[in-house]
Amino acid sequence: NAGVTQTPKFQVLKTGQSMTLQCAQDMNHEYMSWYRQDPGMGLRLIHYSVGAGITDQGEVPNGYNVSRSTTEDFPLRLLSAAPSQTSVYFCASSYSLSGREQFFGPGTRLTVL
Amino acid sequence: AQTVTQSQPEMSVQEAETVTLSCTYDTSESNYYLFWYKQPPSRQMILVIRQEAYKQQNATENRFSVNFQKAAKSFSLKISDSQLGDTAMYFCAFAPEGAQKLVFGQGTRLTINP
Numbered sequence: 001n002a003g004v005t006q007t008p009k010f011q012v013l014k015t016g017q018s019m020t021l022q023c024a025q026d027m028n029h030e031y032m033s034w035y036r037q038d039p040g041m042g043l044r045l046i047h048y049s050v051g052a053g054i055t056d057q058g059e060v061p062n063g064y065n066v067s068r069s070t071t072e073d074f075p076l077r078l079l080s081a082a083p084s085q086t087s088v089y090f091c092a093s094s095y096s097l098s099g100r101e102q103f104f105g106p107g108t109r110l111t112v113l
Numbered sequence: 114a115q116t117v118t119q120s121q122p123e124m125s126v127q128e129a130e131t132v133t134l135s136c137t138y139d140t141s142e143s144n145y146y147l148f149w150y151k152q153p154p155s156r157q158m159i160l161v162i163r164q165e166a167y168k169q170q171n172a173t174e175n176r177f178s179v180n181f182q183k184a185a186k187s188f189s190l191k192i193s194d195s196q197l198g199d200t201a202m203y204f205c206a207f208a209p210e211g212a213q214k215l216v217f218g219q220g221t222r223l224t225i226n227p
Contacts, residue, residue: 007118042117042217043158044202050213058214090158094213101148102215104158 001026006091006105013081013112020032021108023091031094032074033102036060036087043090047073081112115140117207119218126195127226133180134190134221136205144210147181147188152202152220161203162189192223200225 007022025032033048035058046056049068063085065077074093077083090110092102117138126132138147149161164172164181171179176196181191192199205218 033213033215035215035217040219042121042219043206044217045214047214066186088156092158092215101160101163107156 003027004091004093004103004105006089006108008108009106011108011110013073013078013110015082017081018077018079019081021078021089021091021110022042023074023076024072025074025091025093025103026072027093027095027103028071029093029095029103030071032068033058033092034064034066034076035090035092037090037107038087041046044090046076078102078110081110083112086110086112115142115207115209115216117205117216117218119203119205119221121221122219123222123224125224125226128195128197130195131191131193132195132223134192134203134205134223135186136190136218138186138188138205138206138207138216140186140207140209142209146208146210148191148206148208148215149177149179149188150204150206150217151199152157152204153198153200160189195225197225197227199223 004025030051034046035043039041047066049055093103094102117172147164151159162174164169176193202220204220206215
């Protein structure tokens with residue numbers, strides 16, 4: 001199993017550009033999440049999904065969109081990138097809601113100029 | 114809203130020593146889960162240990178153990194016989210039961226010196 005994969009690993013954008021961060025998992029997990037990591041702030045939840053076709057907002061959803069058309073994939077879209085979105089982005093998945101371990105991808109470092 | 118606080122931004126110890134990382138949290142939930150995640154320089158998030166709030170017994174995983182004080186809302190991580198490979202950022206995290214979200218602390222940067 002590849003676990004949770006994310007592409008790209010690094011990305012530089014100009015203000016106003018759009019892009020999609022890809023996330024895929026091959027563990028048949030129902031639950032997937034996106035977090036962003038900023039210095040001194042730990043990880044914060046952006047959006048999450050409890051199954052195909054079901055998504056909800058986390059703590060910091062503004063400026064991001066998600067969709068979940070399959071169990072395996074959970075892309076994160078930046079509609080109009082801003083310098084405040086410069087961060088490291090992590091995708092995670094888990095088997096259930098019952099406090100089970102979340103498995104994290106390797107992260108994407110995004111810089112918005 | 115739940116919050117998690119790690120009051121030690123950085124710590125440094127010698128190899129083979131024991132080190133304790135502190136974590137406090139605030140919640141009105143009665144059932145929840147607590148985690149310690151390790152993030153080495155590779156950036157990968159790795160689960161170190163997990164505690165279920167309804168279990169009074171403290172979790173242990175080899176050299177890693179926790180001191181869970183539910184009334185005090187405290188969840189510290191003890192690393193025994195520390196190794197150079199333990200050098201990493203350590204994050205304490207909280208998850209309410211039945212919720213797909215982790216609330217993270219700010220992290221503690223731990224350096225193990227030879």
